[in-house]
Amino acid sequence: MREYLLTLCVTVAVTYLLTGPVRKFAIAAGAMPKIRARDVHREPTPRLGGIAMFGGLCAGLLVADHLPNLNGVFELSNEPRALLSGAALIWLIGVLDDKFEIDALIKLGAQMISAGVMVMQGLTVLWIPVPGIGTVSLTQWQGNLLTVALVVITINAVNFVDGLDGLAAGLVCIAAAAFFLYAYRIWFGYAIEAAAPATLFAAILMGMCIGFLPHNMHPARIFMGDSGSMLIGLVLAASAISITGQVDPDAMALFAGGERNATHAMLPVFIPLLLPLTIIAIPVADLVLAIVRRTWNGQSPFAADRGHLHHRLLEVGHSHSRAVLIMYFWSALIAFGALAYSVHSASMLIVLVIVALSAVGLVLLLLPRFTPRAPRWAESFLPPRYRRRRTTAAGAAAPAAVEAVRGGSPTGPSEEALERTPASYGLHGATALSSRPANGRTRDRERA
Structure with missing residues (x-):
C-alpha cells in the first residue's frame, strides 16, 4: 500500500504543478474558445488541462516502474505499455481538438484506433464471468470488439458529463477510488497478480484527478478539455477491462469456495464490463439520455445541447457548486454501494443504508433552495456561504x-x-x- 500511496502522491504533485504553466501556455496558444450557447461559464477559460494530466500519468508510471513491488507489473504484463500507447494517441487528438475543434466523427475514429492499439498489445477481454453460468470464454474477435466498444462508451460518457467545473474530474476520481479498493482486495486478498495492473491504473487515475481538481473547481481557472476528458475516460476503461477481462474466475474459485461463488464475488466488476451501470453510472446514464434525446429530436448524437443532467439540475434551481456535489453524492453512493455489496453480499444492513442514503439524495434534489447552515462553533472552519449572517x-x-x-x-x-x-x-x-x-x-x- 505504501508504494501505491507514493505513486498516487507523485501523480498528484506533478499534475498540480504542471497545471499552472499549462494554463499560461493555453492562453498564449489561444486555446480559449468563445462562450457558446450551451456553456455555463461566463468568461473565456483556457483549455488544454489534459496536458498536465498526461504528465501526471507518465510520472506515475515512471515512478511505479522503479519501485520494487510494482516493478513486477511492468515485467510480467504488457498492459502498462498498452495503456501508455493508447493514452498518448487519444491525448494528442484531444490537444488538437482543444485548439482547432476537430469533427466529432474524426474523434470517434481516433477513439477506436486508440482502443485498437491497446488491444494489439494485449489489453483485451479474454472471458466474461456470467452469474449463474460461470466463465464464458470469448474468441479473439469477440474480445477485441467488446474491448473497443467499452473504451469508446466510457470515453464518450466522461466527455459528455464534462459540463460543470470539477464535475468530470470528481466523478472519475470517485470511480477510480472504487476500482482501486476492489482491485487491491482481489490482488492482496486473493493473491491474484493479474489484478495488479488495474490497481496501479486506478491509483494513477486518482492522482491525475486530485491534482487537477484544485485548478478546476468553481470558478475554474482552466478546463481539462477533450485532451483531459478523453484521457481519463480511456484510463478508466482500461482499469475496468483489466480487472474484469484479465482476472481468471477459476483462480478466485479456490478462495471463494467454488466457481459459482467466485462469479458472484466478481459481480460488481462484471456489471461495468458489459454496461457500466455501477462504477460510472452517472456518466453512462447521461450519455444514453443524450443520444436518445438528440435522435428523437432529429439531431446528430454528437450535436451539443443543454439537456445534460447537470444542466437539468441548474434549471431546477440548484447552484453550480450544489449541482456538482449532488452528482458526486449519487456517483459515490452507487459505486461504493456496489463495492460494499461485493464484500458482504449477505448483509441486509448494506441494503438499508443504501436505501436511506438514496432517500437523502432525493430530498436534496427536491430542495434546490435549501441552504445548510453549520453550528456557530464550526463556522470558522467552513466557507462563508455556510455561515449564519449576523444582523445588526x-x-x-x-x-x-x-x-x-x-x-x-x-x-x-x-x-x-x-x-x-x-x-x-x-x-x-x-x-x-x-x-x-x-x-x-x-x-x-x-x-x-
Whole structure:
C-alpha cells in the first residue's frame, strides 16, 4: 500500500504543478474558445488541462516502474505499455481538438484506433464471468470488439458529463477510488497478480484527478478539455477491462469456495464490463439520455445541447457548486454501494443504508433552495456561504433604505430616503447616493 500511496502522491504533485504553466501556455496558444450557447461559464477559460494530466500519468508510471513491488507489473504484463500507447494517441487528438475543434466523427475514429492499439498489445477481454453460468470464454474477435466498444462508451460518457467545473474530474476520481479498493482486495486478498495492473491504473487515475481538481473547481481557472476528458475516460476503461477481462474466475474459485461463488464475488466488476451501470453510472446514464434525446429530436448524437443532467439540475434551481456535489453524492453512493455489496453480499444492513442514503439524495434534489447552515462553533472552519449572517440594527435598516431608494418615484429617490441613507450606510453610502442626481432639474443645474 505504501508504494501505491507514493505513486498516487507523485501523480498528484506533478499534475498540480504542471497545471499552472499549462494554463499560461493555453492562453498564449489561444486555446480559449468563445462562450457558446450551451456553456455555463461566463468568461473565456483556457483549455488544454489534459496536458498536465498526461504528465501526471507518465510520472506515475515512471515512478511505479522503479519501485520494487510494482516493478513486477511492468515485467510480467504488457498492459502498462498498452495503456501508455493508447493514452498518448487519444491525448494528442484531444490537444488538437482543444485548439482547432476537430469533427466529432474524426474523434470517434481516433477513439477506436486508440482502443485498437491497446488491444494489439494485449489489453483485451479474454472471458466474461456470467452469474449463474460461470466463465464464458470469448474468441479473439469477440474480445477485441467488446474491448473497443467499452473504451469508446466510457470515453464518450466522461466527455459528455464534462459540463460543470470539477464535475468530470470528481466523478472519475470517485470511480477510480472504487476500482482501486476492489482491485487491491482481489490482488492482496486473493493473491491474484493479474489484478495488479488495474490497481496501479486506478491509483494513477486518482492522482491525475486530485491534482487537477484544485485548478478546476468553481470558478475554474482552466478546463481539462477533450485532451483531459478523453484521457481519463480511456484510463478508466482500461482499469475496468483489466480487472474484469484479465482476472481468471477459476483462480478466485479456490478462495471463494467454488466457481459459482467466485462469479458472484466478481459481480460488481462484471456489471461495468458489459454496461457500466455501477462504477460510472452517472456518466453512462447521461450519455444514453443524450443520444436518445438528440435522435428523437432529429439531431446528430454528437450535436451539443443543454439537456445534460447537470444542466437539468441548474434549471431546477440548484447552484453550480450544489449541482456538482449532488452528482458526486449519487456517483459515490452507487459505486461504493456496489463495492460494499461485493464484500458482504449477505448483509441486509448494506441494503438499508443504501436505501436511506438514496432517500437523502432525493430530498436534496427536491430542495434546490435549501441552504445548510453549520453550528456557530464550526463556522470558522467552513466557507462563508455556510455561515449564519449576523444582523445588526444598521444592517437591518440598510435593506429598507435600499428598497425605499429603489421604490421611489421615477424621477429618483425621495428626500426622506436620502436622509435615512447616511445613517444606515455611513459616509461612503451617503456620498455615493447624494452624488446621484435626484431628477432632471438637478442634472440641468449641474451642467449649468
